[in-house]
Amino acid sequence: MKIRKANPEWDALINEMSMNSASIAYGLFTPEGNLIFANNTMCHYLGTNTTELQPQNNLINPNFEKIVTYKSNSELVFEGLLTIGDYTNKHYVLNSKIFKRNNTYLVFAEADVFHLFEENGKMSSLNQEVNNLQRQLIKEKKTLQQTLNKLKETQQLLIHSEKMNALGQMIAGVAHEINNPIAFVTNNLYELEKYAQNFITAYHSLELEVEKNASQELKNSVQRIREENEIDYVTEDMTEIISESKMGVERVKKIVEDLRKFSRLDEAEIKRIDLASTIDSTLTIVKAEIAKKNIQFSFDSTQKMMVDCYPGQLNQAILNVLVNAIQAVNDGGKIGLQIKEEDNQVMIIVEDNGIGITKENMSKIFDPFFTTKPVGSGTGLGLSITDKIINDLHKGKIEVASEIDKGTIFKLIIPKEIK
Amino acid sequence: MCATIAKNYLVENPSIKDLYEEVFKEALYEVGRLWEANKITVATEHLATAITEGILNELYGELDIPETKHQHKVVLACASNEAHQVGVKMVADVFEMNGWESYFLGTGIPMSELVKFIQQTEPAVVAISLSIFFNYRNLVEMIAVLKSEFPNLTIIVGGQGFLHQKEGSFEKLENIKYISNLYELDTYLKSI
Numbered sequence: 001m002k003i004r005k006a007n008p009e010w011d012a013l014i015n016e017m018s019m020n021s022a023s024i025a026y027g028l029f030t031p032e033g034n035l036i037f038a039n040n041t042m043c044h045y046l047g048t049n050t051t052e053l054q055p056q057n058n059l060i061n062p063n064f065e066k067i068v069t070y071k072s073n074s075e076l077v078f079e080g081l082l083t084i085g086d087y088t089n090k091h092y093v094l095n096s097k098i099f100k101r102n103n104t105y106l107v108f109a110e111a112d113v114f115h116l117f118e119e120n121g122k123m124s125s126l127n128q129e130v131n132n133l134q135r136q137l138i139k140e141k142k143t144l145q146q147t148l149n150k151l152k153e154t155q156q157l158l159i160h161s162e163k164m165n166a167l168g169q170m171i172a173g174v175a176h177e178i179n180n181p182i183a184f185v186t187n188n189l190y191e192l193e194k195y196a197q198n199f200i201t202a203y204h205s206l207e208l209e210v211e212k213n214a215s216q217e218l219k220n221s222v223q224r225i226r227e228e229n230e231i232d233y234v235t236e237d238m239t240e241i242i243s244e245s246k247m248g249v250e251r252v253k254k255i256v257e258d259l260r261k262f263s264r265l266d267e268a269e270i271k272r273i274d275l276a277s278t279i280d281s282t283l284t285i286v287k288a289e290i291a292k293k294n295i296q297f298s299f300d301s302t303q304k305m306m307v308d309c310y311p312g313q314l315n316q317a318i319l320n321v322l323v324n325a326i327q328a329v330n331d332g333g334k335i336g337l338q339i340k341e342e343d344n345q346v347m348i349i350v351e352d353n354g355i356g357i358t359k360e361n362m363s364k365i366f367d368p369f370f371t372t373k374p375v376g377s378g379t380g381l382g383l384s385i386t387d388k389i390i391n392d393l394h395k396g397k398i399e400v401a402s403e404i405d406k407g408t409i410f411k412l413i414i415p416k417e418i419k
Numbered sequence: 420m421c422a423t424i425a426k427n428y429l430v431e432n433p434s435i436k437d438l439y440e441e442v443f444k445e446a447l448y449e450v451g452r453l454w455e456a457n458k459i460t461v462a463t464e465h466l467a468t469a470i471t472e473g474i475l476n477e478l479y480g481e482l483d484i485p486e487t488k489h490q491h492k493v494v495l496a497c498a499s500n501e502a503h504q505v506g507v508k509m510v511a512d513v514f515e516m517n518g519w520e521s522y523f524l525g526t527g528i529p530m531s532e533l534v535k536f537i538q539q540t541e542p543a544v545v546a547i548s549l550s551i552f553f554n555y556r557n558l559v560e561m562i563a564v565l566k567s568e569f570p571n572l573t574i575i576v577g578g579q580g581f582l583h584q585k586e587g588s589f590e591k592l593e594n595i596k597y598i599s600n601l602y603e604l605d606t607y608l609k610s611i
Binding site for chain 1 (some may be wrong): 465469475476479502508523525527
């Protein structure tokens with residue numbers, strides 16, 4: 001009031017601001033509850049506007065019938081919570097004071113903004129909490145998904161290794177059964193070759209003898225027998241047949257040897273080896289092939305990397321991949337061999353710029369007896385053996401990436417230490 | 420609709436960091452400015468924040484997170500008394516996209532709980548967000564406690580609060596890495 005007296009020039013502005021205040025509501029009423037004057041917010045609560053002043057809503061508690069009965073020694077007839085609304089839908093509970101002067105009532109009401117701020121804050125923090133929980137849920141869902149994927153992968157591996165085990169047992173049996181007859185067929189073939197040579201030599205001596213000393217009659221009948229039995233052709237072809245048979249038997253022996261490797265993977269001991277120098281010794285086996293095809297081959301054998309492994313088997317695994325690479329590249333192609341260490345794992349990477357593997361074949365390359373090589377030049381066991389050596393024996397894994405006509409990358413990954 | 424806009428943005432430009440910096444950050448800064456100018460109510464501001472957090476959660480589910488075996492850990496929190504957590508959530512996502520395991524604690528974690536949590540998780544980095552410059556003093560106090568409890572801990576700070584450099588000098592925060600945006604964070608994470 002002091003301000004108003006001292007600064008009457010502010011009256012108009014203060015009036016205007018309070019007319020438009022969103023938190024304060026006031027209005028003048030007749031004793032019958034008719035609205036004489038109200039600011040915007042009171043109009044809002046009563047569902048009307050400042051020009052019409054026709055309330056759609058009521059003062060619910062206390063209502064005007066009650067207000068007019070209030071007795072007081074001062075102008076203030078009521079102080080407390082006032083409910084305004086339309087009974088059924090929206091209603092507002094406000095802190096209020098009601099004054100009576102002459103025959104009009106001033107209803108002054110305001111919202112408890114401190115309480116509102118507090119509630120608003122609580123709501124925000126609850127909302128944040130819900131949000132954070134949601135994020136947590138998504139995170140856990142992801143972890144579950146990953147675990148599920150890992151389980152699926154493990155299941156696949158288990159099924160695969162079960163299959164390989166069963167196959168391995170069968171193959172071991174077959175290999176063993178074939179091995180014995182092959183051994184005596186081989187021996188017999190060598191003996192047969194020797195006998196055949198002796199036989200041919202003896203026959204030629206006999207012929208010579210007949211030529212020198214026999215009667216014409218005997219000579220004629222020898223000539224007849226010779227022609228009837230195609231002796232010239234037979235002696236010539238016999239040597240060839242025996243030599244071909246020897247090659248065939250050698251090949252069967254090689255297949256049986258591969259089968260045996262595949263099924264049994266000779267129990268050897270784990271040794272700590274210098275990987276680069278071991279690989280170097282393996283390379284001597286393929287050097288000739290590499291030179292023959294004029295392949296640009298790179299390998300840094302000076303790297304020092306110690307690793308626990310079954311050396312013979314690991315060499316076999318690397319060799320199989322290398323042989324494939326050599327067969328995949330054209331004359332003058334490129335093959336790179338690298339070794340790397342990462343996270344307690346050792347990686348042997350063989351990269352070539354050869355013909356690549358088709359998508360269709362990619363899923364079959366580790367299947368036993370699957371081969372794309374011409375009949376007779378591959379057993380289809382190379383990568384199966386590599387797979388068994390790396391996955392089963394060394395508890396590692398193989399990663400393959402390939403693009404047609406661009407090349408193939410094989411990564412053999414094994415732990416540095418076998419548990 | 421906002422989620423559709425965000426998803427369409429990612430179709431045209433698949434950089435999450437761009438979306439966060441150029442769309443979410445700019446939009447929320449604008450919301451802050453409008454709120455300061457009393458052009459929008461606090462309720463609208465909260466609605467905008469809630470929508471953004473909803474989209475962030477949706478995107479979080481599809482985030483491309485690299486699989487690494489030995490994950491670094493980061494604990495993310497807001498300066499005490501800070502009520503804004505959207506920014507630091509985006510920071511958490513960038514950490515995760517770089518293969519980090521993130522522990523997002525949000526707003527209102529008591530200092531003693533934060534210390535306990537850090538003891539349990541042993542993170543490589545603790546990231547603290549400051550949205551309102553007003554809470555700067557709280558941040559300084561938090562860092563003092565963290566430094567005395569964990570002398571070797573790397574602490575990084577950032578947030579809108581650091582844009583209002585009117586008062587105080589931020590060099591006061593010794594051995595603390597200030598990171599001004601998500602691109603800088605990404606570069607930093609790729610360098611360590």
